[in-house]
Amino acid sequence: MxxxxxxxxxxxxxxxxxxxxxxxxxxxxxxxxxxxxxxxxxxxxxxxxxxxxxxxxxxxxxxxxxxxxxxxxxxxxxxxxxxxxxxxxxxxxxxxxxxxxxxxxxxxxxxxxxxxxxxxxxxxxxxxxxxxxxxxxxxxxxxxxxKAAARRRAGALWRAMRTEMVAGQYLDLHGQAAGDFDPPQALRIAHLKAGLYTVQRPLGLGAAIAEDGRVRQPELRRAGRRAGVAFQLRDDLLDVFGDGSATGKPTGADVRQGKPTYLMAVALQQARAGRRRTAERVLTRALGDRALGESGLERVRAVLVELGARAVVEQHIADLAAEALAAVDAAGLTESAARELTGLIRSVACPPAVTWAPGGARG
Known part of the structure; x- marks a missing residue:
């Protein structure tokens, strides 16, 4: 395809x-x-x-x-x-x-x-x-x-998707400028910026074009929403802990740009709740530092692990992926269609296979 x-x-x-x-x-x-x-x-x-x-x-x-x-x-x-x-x-x-x-x-x-x-x-x-x-x-x-009927059904989703995409980008830009690291807001941005646009809306567009009354649309939308947010959270993890030669982008770009990702929002929340002042300073000084070097990024990685933020995000990704797969099972799809969609969701929404330890080992 x-x-x-x-x-x-x-x-x-x-x-x-x-x-x-x-x-x-x-x-x-x-x-x-x-x-x-x-x-x-x-x-x-x-x-x-x-x-x-x-x-x-x-x-x-x-x-x-x-x-x-x-x-x-x-x-x-x-x-x-x-x-x-x-x-x-x-x-x-x-x-x-x-x-x-x-x-x-x-x-x-x-x-x-x-x-x-x-x-x-x-x-x-x-x-x-x-x-x-x-x-x-x-x-x-x-x-x-x-066909005219299919275009009418899918047209509303196409229009909504384009507006949502721009809204997600703007909220991401505004959150970066405002220094707004709130976990619920970060999840909202992940949903708008990538979840809807990458997974939920394309999945819904295809279903709307075909329109089979046997398919339970709420379950299909739920699968798309959960998988889409998991996809963005996975991407956020890979930005910090992944391998730039595999992603095609410099590692740590989100940190250097000061992006209000869910990973960083959780880390700052954990640091403040636990009065971990040193850990909080490492993060706040690194966020938005365009000149941040590899040693500084290593300290950020260590703090994210020590605070448990990486583990929280990985668990949230796993939970979202499981909910997405359960929704596919409940959507009333044919066996072949369910198998194809399940495989695709697993490929984009399961926690990334990334290992890291102090000293820079990543894979």
Whole structure:
């Protein structure tokens, strides 16, 4: 299925690049081509895979398959927009082990000796690149070829998902600026920023397109919500304790940016409740320190383990994954559809296999 979505993406992006070339050769070569390269240059295709599982759960018809694949491709273009803008807001240098879009544009500016500040040019060009991906995602949604009834059912979810995605990003940005490390709010952001957008809404979109009355939609939504939040909490753990060569991003980026993750919110709550002043100082000094080195990050890791914050998050991920799998069992899916969805949830929502001990051993 991921390969099929990639085939749809490749064809669609070639068509749009040709149209862009008719507008401006430079625009086509430098912006449209970059959207295509980003969309086709990696990623797990999680959103199309959950869309597919939702569609399979709802008793699909073979005639709809092409339309569902095109909706999956639209989700991937929406993800391109989200990642390009996210990297810009976070000043992230890397994405998938390559320079982020704003960094690449800034490098082009310097290489060509253009006027003005390279960083400002890179930021503006990245903003437009993400906007183009968003425009093309919306175009592809409308051109997917869904039947009228299916499009009406799924349309409300598509609209809600785009607004929720932006809301989650804004709350994340605001929480970072305000230094708001409240565990319930951190979970709310995880739900909006990733849970809904990555799992629950794509799963619901697929089910809405198929609409089989035998499937119990509340249970399917519950499975998507629990798995989605677990996915984001897992990502937060990997950011601190994972291997940057595997994630394609610098380890500790959330700490250096001062992001109000659930992991950090729990750690600060535990430190303050236990009057662990030294541990609290280690965390508060590290959060938002863009120059934080590996030794400083090692101290943060040690404190997160000593306070029990990592264990709390790992247990919460395990509980959410178990609830998601129980909801799938109760959703009334066919055996094959349930098996496919269960496997996908296990791959994204179970606690990560990461080991760490003082001294830097990670795996």
């Amino acid at each position: 991921p390969a099929a979505v990639e085939g749809v993406l490749r064809q669609y992006l070639a068509e749009r690049a040709a149209q862009a070339d008719g507008v401006s050769g430079r625009f086509a070569e430098e912006v449209a081509e970059l959207v295509a390269r980003f969309a086709l240059g990696g990623g797990k295709r999680l959103r199309p895979r959950f869309l597919w599982c939702g569609w399979r759960a709802g008793g699909p018809g073979a005639a709809e398959e092409r339309a569902v694949l095109r909706v999956g491709a639209a989700l991937e273009l929406l993800q391109v927009c989200a990642l390009v803008h996210d990297d810009l807001m976070d000043a992230a240098p890397l994405r998938r082990a390559k320079p982020s879009v704003h960094v690449e544009f800034a490098a082009r500016h310097r290489a060509r000796g253009l006027r003005g500040a390279a960083e400002e040019f890179g930021a503006g060009a990245a903003l437009l690149t993400g906007d183009l991906a968003l425009v093309w995602a919306e175009d592809l949604w409308h051109e997917a070829g869904l």
